[in-house]
Amino acid sequence: MRQLSLWQELPRTEEDMSESAVAELPLQPVQSRRFLKPETQTAMVFLLPSFLGFMIFIALPIVASLALSFTSWQLISTPTFVGFQNYIKLFTVDPAFYTILNNTLFFAVEYLALNVIVSLTLAVWISSLKHGKAIFRVIFFLPTFTPTIAASVVWLLIFTPDGLADSIIRSLGLGLPNFLLSSSWAMQAVVLVTLWANVGYNVVMFNAALDLVPKQYLEAAMIDGAGPWRRFWRIRLPLISPTVFFATVMTAITSLQVFDEIFAMTRGGPGSATATLGFAIYQKGFANFQMGYASALAWVMFIMIMALTILQFRMQRKWVHYDE
Numbered sequence: 365m366r367q368l369s370l371w372q373e374l375p376r377t378e379e380d381m382s383e384s385a386v387a388e389l390p391l392q393p394v395q396s397r398r399f400l401k402p403e404t405q406t407a408m409v410f411l412l413p414s415f416l417g418f419m420i421f422i423a424l425p426i427v428a429s430l431a432l433s434f435t436s437w438q439l440i441s442t443p444t445f446v447g448f449q450n451y452i453k454l455f456t457v458d459p460a461f462y463t464i465l466n467n468t469l470f471f472a473v474e475y476l477a478l479n480v481i482v483s484l485t486l487a488v489w490i491s492s493l494k495h496g497k498a499i500f501r502v503i504f505f506l507p508t509f510t511p512t513i514a515a516s517v518v519w520l521l522i523f524t525p526d527g528l529a530d531s532i533i534r535s536l537g538l539g540l541p542n543f544l545l546s547s548s549w550a551m552q553a554v555v556l557v558t559l560w561a562n563v564g565y566n567v568v569m570f571n572a573a574l575d576l577v578p579k580q581y582l583e584a585a586m587i588d589g590a591g592p593w594r595r596f597w598r599i600r601l602p603l604i605s606p607t608v609f610f611a612t613v614m615t616a617i618t619s620l621q622v623f624d625e626i627f628a629m630t631r632g633g634p635g636s637a638t639a640t641l642g643f644a645i646y647q648k649g650f651a652n653f654q655m656g657y658a659s660a661l662a663w664v665m666f667i668m669i670m671a672l673t674i675l676q677f678r679m680q681r682k683w684v685h686y687d688e
Contacts, residue, residue: 396612433659450660487570516628547637
């Protein structure tokens with residue numbers, strides 16, 4: 365009988381069991397769920413200054429330049445919407461645009477190739493030294509600390525007619541014209557100055573990557589009879605290919621934006637031999653007060669940079685090797 369009474373006291377269904385279990389639970393105050401965890405809120409507070417700076421100085425100017433590219437604005441007047449007229453004028457009316465475009469692409473290709481080749485060669489040479497590696501790294505990296513305008517002015521004095529460059533050319537009997545006064549050589553002078561000012565960054569980066577190549581790989585290749593050239597192409601270069609890819613992308617982006625050297629040394633001349641998109645944007649916007657047209661030029665340069673970067677990322681699948 366006692367067992368029967370206990371059986372009758374127990375809940376007979378699952379609903380009864382759940383209800384009885386819930387009823388026996390002690391009442392607790394309901395706590396509201398926080399939308400963000402405390403550590404996330406702290407992180408957002410620290411990220412807020414950078415985010416505001418990005419929005420104010422990068423994101424908003426980009427959107428504003430896109431809007432201005434569809435207007436006609438002379439700075440002192442009210443912007444007037446003109447639709448795609450700036451872009452139509454750019455590609456069909458302005459005869460100087462394709463010259464500027466060709467100059468920009470020529471400079472970018474030549475400077476990119478020379479920068480990667482020269483910096484990689486210097487990095488391999490420094491890596492082969494037994495003593496003085498740090499000294500040569502500092503020597504090649506020092507020009508990157510020099511303001512570009514200041515370095516360009518110094519090189520302008522070197523290339524001045526009857527200056528140091530002309531004296532060296534005459535003493536060697538090369539018979540070359542003054543670089544800055546020749547439409548054929550002016551761009552080469554700009555490439556030379558830009559290379560001198562910026563090659564040190566890639567030299568240091570490549571040299572650091574080469575020093576991280578495992579020594580046992582090179583020793584095994586030497587035992588198998590591989591010479592220095594084969595060891596470089598088969599072992600060292602594939603292992604540093606991610607670094608080479610990063611340097612190539614960043615160098616290509618900066619080469620399409622070249623401005624300081626041209627502004628300080630040639631002002632786009634002689635004629636339009638060294639006029640690039642960066643200098644044309646400045647000239648149209650701040651010299652001729654055609655801000656709408658300058659914004660359209662800026663967006664053409666932006667699209668070129670994006671297209672080149674996407675192309676490089678697609679091509680890197682064929683030659684960049686990541687160590688897994």
